[in-house]
Amino acid sequence: MDKEFHEVTAQEADENRPVTMEVATVAPAGQDASETARMAAHSTAEGVAEGEPSSAERGLPARAARSVLALTVALLAWLVPGLGHLVMRRWQRALAFLVAVGGLAVSGLLMRGNVFHLHSQDPFGTLGFLADASSGVFYLLAHAFEKAGPDVARAMGDYGTRFIAGAGIVNMLGVCDAYEVARGRRH
Amino acid sequence: MFFGHLSHFSAMLLFAALASLAVGFLARRTAANRIRYALWTFALFLFVSIAIAWILYPFSR
Numbered sequence: 001m002d003k004e005f006h007e008v009t010a011q012e013a014d015e016n017r018p019v020t021m022e023v024a025t026v027a028p029a030g031q032d033a034s035e036t037a038r039m040a041a042h043s044t045a046e047g048v049a050e051g052e053p054s055s056a057e058r059g060l061p062a063r064a065a066r067s068v069l070a071l072t073v074a075l076l077a078w079l080v081p082g083l084g085h086l087v088m089r090r091w092q093r094a095l096a097f098l099v100a101v102g103g104l105a106v107s108g109l110l111m112r113g114n115v116f117h118l119h120s121q122d123p124f125g126t127l128g129f130l131a132d133a134s135s136g137v138f139y140l141l142a143h144a145f146e147k148a149g150p151d152v153a154r155a156m157g158d159y160g161t162r163f164i165a166g167a168g169i170v171n172m173l174g175v176c177d178a179y180e181v182a183r184g185r186r187h
Numbered sequence: 188m189f190f191g192h193l194s195h196f197s198a199m200l201l202f203a204a205l206a207s208l209a210v211g212f213l214a215r216r217t218a219a220n221r222i223r224y225a226l227w228t229f230a231l232f233l234f235v236s237i238a239i240a241w242i243l244y245p246f247s248r
Contacts, residue, residue: 092221096212103205110190111198156190159198166202170209177213187216 070182077178079136081171084178097174104167105138109145113160114152128161134168134175203232 077084082098085091109115116128133139142164151157180186193201211225 092218093212096208096221100205100209104202107190107201107205111193155195156193156198159193159195159202160190163202166206170206173209173213 066183070179073182074175074179077175078134078171081136081138081174084175085181088178088181090181093174093177097171101135101167101171101174102138104163104170105135106145108160108163108165108167109138109142111160111163112146112148112151112154112157113162113164114150114157115139115142115146115164128165131165131168134172135164136171138164138167199236200233203229203236207232 073084073087075084076087077097080098081101082094082096085094085097114128116125116132118129120126120129132142138145150161152161177186207225207229210228211221211223215221215224
């Protein structure tokens with residue numbers, strides 16, 4: 001087993017706890033856990049026999065709620081880098097993504113990199129738009145940071161273009177991670 | 188302005204540092220392991236960049 005899983009401190013345990021929406025089955029005092037499981041199975045069988053929704057049907061609203069929650073978290077994570085992790089109380093990752101994506105995007109814009117727009121003339125421009133737009137609020141506020149406009153005739157302007165695209169790609173990693181954490185598939 | 192006068196190497200350092208930070212915090216669970224992995228990724232960025240630069244050096248003239 002990987003050594004890192006033995007080194008989780010109390011503070012980090014809170015950071016790494018799973019986001020769960022499960023209903024726990026607890027055995028009452030003086031009652032055996034296997035007996036509780038048997039009674040639960042019996043009551044489920046009774047519920048199905050009397051026309052009540054099965055456990056699978058009862059699980060649908062929970063799964064739908066989790067999907068909506070995950071999509072909302074992903075949207076927040078795209079809009080403001082780190083916000084998706086912040087609402088799930090993953091403070092460290094939230095701060096890391098805000099600093100990384102914000103640093104890359106603002107640096108790229110101050111280097112006077114090119115920001116691609118939706119209606120580009122070529123496929124590379126469309127790919128550039130998708131990468132740039134992935135940085136969320138930094139794409140929306142690009143003109144506020146880059147008042148003089150792009151200058152890709154200089155090498156630094158060309159690097160700035162890559163920085164802005166890199167910010168979007170890094171943020172997409174954060175969006176995917178936040179979505180997976182909200183779905184309970186990742187810690 | 189500062190960002191307009193970065194050298195190629197310092198721009199690469201800046202990109203590597205910020206990208207490594209995100210990768211480190213994404214791939215590991217504990218603070219110590221995250222920092223260690225971010226530093227390792229940063230070192231790999233530097234090593235691979237310099238290696239590619241030397242490989243391409245004969246073709247630059």
